[in-house]
Amino acid sequence: MEAIEKLRAKCLERGASGIRGLARVFRRLDANRSGTLDADELHRGLEEMGLALEPQEIEQICQRWDRHGDGTLDLEEFLRALRPPMSQARKDIIAAAFAKLDRSGDGVVTVGDLRGIYSGRDHPKVTAAEFLDYYSGVSASVDTDEEFVAMMTSAWQL
Structure with a gap:
């Protein structure tokens, strides 16, 4: 299972508040309001929510969503990717x-x-x-x- 799918499943186990709760945590961790997260912020946010992933899975997510090659992922784009596909x-x-x-x-x-x-x-x-x-x-x-x-x-x- 791809890391993003694993994380989505973990969020959805928490019901309606899973992805929204994670979004709130990530926005709070984005102290400089850049709209991006680095691997450390992603890891801290996931840990805070009890959604721990393996280090290589966090790296996979960061590499997949790092659009500018600067070691950060776009927060809004990443949160959209977490949502399950709509019928x-x-x-x-x-x-x-x-x-x-x-x-x-x-x-x-x-x-x-x-x-x-x-x-x-x-x-x-x-x-x-x-x-x-x-x-x-x-x-x-x-x-x-x-x-x-x-x-x-x-x-x-x-």
Whole structure:
């Protein structure tokens, strides 16, 4: 089993808080707010969460997610990689919810699309990719496609 898959499985054993809890620990360890972690920070974060991996597995993860060859891994990209893949049913229901928000149909949710529904003052635009990324995180904590589709259908009145 690849190290990232082993770590994902360990996180998912903890339920909905597994990956989110790890994300909180990693963000706290990123003291300089660079958005990256080095091997030592990764190791400390995993130990703190009780998700110990073998040193060679930590090295494998660092090498795989070190995009710039500087000995660090991109935190957000790494956390996205930890999320389990989503089924097409989940992606489809997320797309339907996004389409409901995107009243103009241009692929971007703007303040105009949300006027009267939401104050977009601090977040003036939401793209379909950002919407999918958000719900990918939510998806990680829902066991079955049926439950996920029901949750999305209810939340977005689809």
